[in-house]
Amino acid sequence: MAQAILSTVLGILATSTAVVGLTTQTAVAQGFSGSFAPEQWQLFNNRPPTIPGVDPEDINEPIDFGGIPLAPFEGSVDFTDAPESLTLLGSDRSAILDEFGLGCSSVRSDLLPLFCGSSSTFLFVTVPETSKLSFDWDYITFDAFGPSIDPFGFAIGNIPPNAPGSDGEFTELIDRNGGLSQSGTFTVSVEANQIFGFQISTADNQGGRAQATISDFKVMLIEPDEVDPTSVPEPTSAIAIAAIAGLYLKKKSHPRQ
Numbered sequence: 001m002a003q004a005i006l007s008t009v010l011g012i013l014a015t016s017t018a019v020v021g022l023t024t025q026t027a028v029a030q031g032f033s034g035s036f037a038p039e040q041w042q043l044f045n046n047r048p049p050t051i052p053g054v055d056p057e058d059i060n061e062p063i064d065f066g067g068i069p070l071a072p073f074e075g076s077v078d079f080t081d082a083p084e085s086l087t088l089l090g091s092d093r094s095a096i097l098d099e100f101g102l103g104c105s106s107v108r109s110d111l112l113p114l115f116c117g118s119s120s121t122f123l124f125v126t127v128p129e130t131s132k133l134s135f136d137w138d139y140i141t142f143d144a145f146g147p148s149i150d151p152f153g154f155a156i157g158n159i160p161p162n163a164p165g166s167d168g169e170f171t172e173l174i175d176r177n178g179g180l181s182q183s184g185t186f187t188v189s190v191e192a193n194q195i196f197g198f199q200i201s202t203a204d205n206q207g208g209r210a211q212a213t214i215s216d217f218k219v220m221l222i223e224p225d226e227v228d229p230t231s232v233p234e235p236t237s238a239i240a241i242a243a244i245a246g247l248y249l250k251k252k253s254h255p256r257q
Contacts, residue, residue: 031083031217035128038079038086044122044162045074045091047114075121075200075209085215090141090150090200091119092209104206116205122161124197127190132220134187137173141180142208148176149203150210154188157195170199189222 032038073095078087094104094115104116127133141150155161157168174182190196200210 030219032079032086033083036125036217036219038082041077041086041123041125042160042162043075043077044124044160046120046122046161075119077123085213085217086123087211087213088121088123088152088198088200090121090152090210091202091205092207093119094204094206104204118201118203119205120161120199120201122155122197122199124155124161124195127194127196128192130190130192130222132187132189132222133196134185134216134218134220135214136183136185136216137212137214138183139174139181139210139212141210143202143210144207146176146180147174147178147182147210149207150200151176152198152200152210152212154186155195155197155199156188156190158193160195161197161199168195168197168199185216 032041073091073093075091076089078089081087097103097107097115104112107115137152139147139152141147143149151172152174153170153172155168155170157166159166159168161168171188173184173186198212198214200212202210
């Protein structure tokens with residue numbers, strides 16, 4: 001009898017322990033497909049707020065200089081190898097100056113922020129359900145000053161980077177003191193409806209762009225298991241049951257003389 005009670009109690013304790021904090025992970029995407037297919041991502045290049053002749057409200061609209069579009073020198077994304085991988089390219093706007101035989105040191109001061117100022121390139125998507133994202137990344141910069149000028153990483157927030165009040169928190173993946181070429185693997189959890197995006201920034205928009213290739217992109221859906229709380233005792237209740245069982249066993253083992 002005592003052994004049967006003990007076995008039952010231990011079973012309850014095991015069940016109680018197992019359900020606490022239990023989650024289920026279900027694969028919902030392998031590569032850039034489904035909710036993470038190329039058409040679901042948006043590209044955004046921010047610009048200095050004071051560009052001559054450009055309304056601040058149109059800051060993300062295509063602009064040109066002397067009839068030559070800046071677009072080829074803005075950051076961009078290459079989905080050619082999707083769904084297996086994508087490549088994000090950072091900005092190098094000063095390259096447009098090469099078209100005129102100029103450099104950042106010779107451009108007018110009012111145009112300097114446009115060509116040689118800091119900026120960032122974002123590739124972002126809305127994560128539909130609470131998920132764990134994992135991916136491999138390969139980074140290289142062609143800037144002679146190294147990765148400290150062109151950092152790469154990702155950001156998570158509740159407001160898209162191209163909207164007012166954007167609140168994305170940037171996590172840098174590269175080592176700014178490391179080599180021109182770096183790589184790694186990363187896993188991060190993202191809440192439902194949050195914005196997740198890869199980001200390459202540049203401090204000076206000159207000297208060559210950086211780029212990052214993202215591969216082995218996986219999405220694991222995370223959701224709590226549905227457990228009927230009435231069928232599982234509270235931890236304190238289980239402990240109390242165990243204590244009672246212990247007393248019962250002790251009493252049976254040591255009867256009164």
